Amino acid sequence: MTFPVVGMVGGGQLARMTHEAGIPLGISFKLLSDTPQDSAALVVNDVVVGDYRDLATLRAFAKGCDVITFDHEHVPTEHLRALEADGIPVRPGPDALVHAQDKGVMRARLTALGVPCPRHRIVTDPADVARFAAEVGGFPVVLKTVRGGYDGKGVWLVGTPAEAEDAFRAGVPVLGEERVDFRRELAANVVRSPHGQAVAYPVVESRQVAGVCDTVIAPAPELAPGLAASAQETALRIATELGVVGHLAVELFETRDGRVLVNELAMRPHNSGHWTQDGAVTSQFANHLRAVLDLPLGDPRARAPWTVMANVLGGDYPEMYPAYLHCMARDPGLKIHMYGKDVRPGRKVGHVTTYGDDLAEVTERARHAADYLRGLIDE
């Protein structure tokens, strides 16, 4: 049978879980990984170890692939254009992907589209940060390097011009943003295929701790139906206008005055969509593959009234297996997803999901397991 070959650049847990989703699809999955020990490289059969920043490596990897897609957004735009010029479908393509790579480009484009965003502009030095703060109602303000940040890295909350100095050290352009008085963070996950079919997952609440996603609740509790629909429409519109192919995560602020503002975009399976593996008819990983192959998309609906995902972060104890066994014994319905990574304090090494009818109970089960695996609790 000649089913297609998907090449994924990047060997992290997103690629690992995409391979898992690709097995029942019957496709062939090829991986370009930095090392043979990367999370996905431990489970994928067809692995090329190499540097995604090197065009010759990318070109050799792409040979024999029907489509190239990504576990991360770090492949240089000019390399993606070169692959396209070689005739390799790159999904999402460079013109879309740049909006997930460069926060300055993203903010400019969304503003031009009339999508509500925090007030923002490029700032040039600490004195300019002070001027920007004055424009948006005063300190504190948020500074972000336009490229290279993730999980709280490359982001600063600054209260004075002096505190702004760090953000300029890397020599990367810096975007200033008003500090949004948000009630909570939401995420609208959508998937779009090349011929324009799109599906929207239920809008979720995403709780961050120290800039890292901690817990995701699907659907977002007590979200006004109008706001939920508006968030989904915004995400679908962004996917269409930017020509996104594959999974698009739109991270949102729900403000205390009842608005929804776009915080970040990610064009790949996303932590806020991990709940779909156990909680939706079709997971984000399966739908990402279906989208990049231009296959019809799968049903994005939830299977249970509530699904909660909690990230498992490494604690002080490197050996997680005894805690993992304990969690299985305590909760036979717990779904554990380990990434095969060595435990380091604060590192994402897995996630758990729970689902059911009672939100408080479902949340307690997920939080307990994640906290137990990290070593924060011992009972």
Place this chain on the structure above:
Amino acid sequence: MTFPVVGMVGGGQLARMTHEAGIPLGISFKLLSDTPQDSAALVVNDVVVGDYRDLATLRAFAKGCDVITFDHEHVPTEHLRALEADGIPVRPGPDALVHAQDKGVMRARLTALGVPCPRHRIVTDPADVARFAAEVGGFPVVLKTVRGGYDGKGVWLVGTPAEAEDAFRAGVPVLGEERVDFRRELAANVVRSPHGQAVAYPVVESRQVAGVCDTVIAPAPELAPGLAASAQETALRIATELGVVGHLAVELFETRDGRVLVNELAMRPHNSGHWTQDGAVTSQFANHLRAVLDLPLGDPRARAPWTVMANVLGGDYPEMYPAYLHCMARDPGLKIHMYGKDVRPGRKVGHVTTYGDDLAEVTERARHAADYLRGLIDE
């Protein structure tokens, strides 16, 4: 992180789907496959190609594995004993597995345990078959080679002594069984771990066409609660008495006079349990891995009122991808599981599952997809 290494002997679709289930568990999965093109070898990273009938190959494969388990039941018993003598945990162990390898041993043991079976005895030649037929009420009777049969192979329904001659040609002992007047076939799937924990999946109805599993309905419709409980108890008792570790499928006849008789045993994930991938909280593959690792078992309960699994058999047309695309477009909730195998007429190349509240609708969706993929219908 030092999570354990599971070695699976046999590269078929059961190993493929066990690897899929092992990825979220964070374990390492090692495969002994006949060829690099076997279904599982196409997706597993750590593959040894070799002959499972060769003890030296098995020993080399087992080195570095924490436990050895199986995709099929064909490994010679003496080789399993040799691995155990080397200190390698073999699960299920040879003393249990022989009951899934040798139908004569199985019948003798189940009868000794008082488990209801069709009337049976070893028959020695066509004349003895005639005597056996007379003992059980006349022809037709069923003949089975005690070893080596599967999917209707090694099984004969014979109406005369002359028709019995084929069964004796292979020189393997032949078991005679009464032909049971059954209403339908059921399967009771259970999983047992070394320290004795066990779970029972809902009893399913299994429909065969030409000796090959065609459709599985979970739970078995209109099954009397007493019979369902009795079937589960029988399966759990067999697992305990035989010391099974891992998944045990007990194939059953429901007779027209309201009894349940054991037909066959399989000690590995089984076609009658494929519905659990999409239809149960914990799949048979995940629970098989948890069992062989002596981890606490996962919840076996169904997630939907009805789940239907239909096998996808190869048809006359070797290229299934266009039909696969069509099925995805027709039914966004369809779950397709392809095995990566070349299409040959009648060969199992995948399965589909559907689930929902309405049995007729769920069944129609699964049957339509399986028939369309096979090329039996074109609309």
